[in-house]
Amino acid sequence: MTTTTHTTTTAAAPLAPVQEAHQVRRRRRLAPGKRLPAARLVGPAVVLAVWVVASAAGLLDTGAIPAPWTVLETGTRLWSAGTLPDDILTSLQRAAGGFAIGLTAGILLALASGLTRTGEALIDGTVNLNRAIPTLGLIPLFILWLGIGETFKIAIIAIVVYIPVYLNTHAALSGIDSRFVELAEVQGLSKLRFVRQVVIPGALPGFFVGLRLGVTGSWLGLVVLEQINATSGLGYMMFQAQNYGQTDVILVGLVVYGVFGLISDSAVRLIERRVLSWRRTLSS
Template sequence: MTAVSTSTSTSTSTTTTAAAPLATEARGTPRARRRGLSPGRRLPATRLIGPALLLALWAAASAAGRLDPGAIPAPWTVVRTAGHLWSAGTLPTDILTSLERAAYGFAIGLTAGVVLALASGLSRVGEALIDGTVNLNRAIPTLGLIPLFILWLGIGEAFKIAIIAIVVYIPIYLNTHAALSGIDSRFVELAEVQGLSRLQFVRKIVVPGALPGFFVGLRLGVTGSWLGLVVLEQINATSGLGYMMFQAQNYGQSDVILVGLLVYGVFGLISDSVVRLVERRVLSWRRTLSS
């Protein structure tokens, strides 16, 4: 009997000793897997690597004679042309005009998108009146409204600003409304139990819950304002970057066209980076994959 007990104890001890490394390895596997799935530490200025690589390829292809200078001028030619336009005073004037149009249209679209999203997301009556109308507007090509808006508002600045505002407000409304609709109903019940007023509910529950979707819509709206401006400034305009590019097309000046495109691209990249920076600061309390 003692021998059997001793044998059983020895077997159990051997099994436990053999299983210990397996248990340790099993416990260590999820930790290693979590570490491997993480994207890692954020690197500074990573979004500039792609544009810098594209610029390097463009310069290398131009220097090797692989690109037709008449169709795609070399980067140094474009920079030289931009310097001439700046010294002549043409480029600064066109840039200021384009920035003014984009700013007015963006401000109106931002205000309209947020107000409509709040009215639709916080009220069933507002949702019935607003959501279907906005989605109908989204289904209609915005640039297809240009002839109608010219008849309504004339060929001046008003129709350009109105079209930009429409391009901006739609993504802001859609993403903010989706974020509002996605707020957990348990937070609403908690607010009711705590006896929060309507204003406190909006400030403490609605705004924090809607901010992530709002910033997604804001980024799309900023980009949309520049995309709409490219087209609008080539229609019945007498100034602006789009007008400059349209005139260059008539005279076959591809370098001037590239100057306008690069300015649009730089403005778009800068504005998107500013929105991303504000988003990280405002939503610093979140722990997400990107952070």
């Protein structure tokens, strides 16, 4: 009887590491796996490949959707003529000005609303009311207030940017665990140290989500605004091309908008990964 028990125990012992390894492998399959190099370029590359193949096969109406090489040739011609660089520079200046104002306003309003009850009572409802109003619907009113020049364009872009920055940052501030606040009080942290050591790290993930939405929103608003009494910019170039039926020029503008949007979003993602490198998430 003793011999049988010993044999059973000895036979079962090698099975334990095998079962544990199997469970580990099974757990690891739940994660997405390693990040693919240049993964975000795969989707645009597939779209471009389909466009090339469909154009080469004659499946697309060249009057409606020109071939990629036609768009590339048009873009090269506009660049050589100097019109495309000037339009890009003008659009970048407008987007940067509105984005800087909107980002600053969104952060300050979120901090005032998220850290004080008085600020929340005065600010949060007002911002949500503003969010419920279509921002582009404010264009006629802002033209009457600020004129039809550059000021109203930058103001509209700032509104488009500050709303997602505020909402996501405020939500992150409100979601900070109250136990961290109690711990900071027990440790006797000052208000400044509390904000620096507890509030800012806790709000950064939500802030970066709002920042990405704000960057994208600045480009989306710019497309519309540059078609209103503008004499330069990518939107103006596309509006003029529409009047003359130049589909290839319109696609050049869309491609440039898409490239800048992808680059700016990727830059924010890169900064986010560096700043929040201490987090362990599925994306990392």
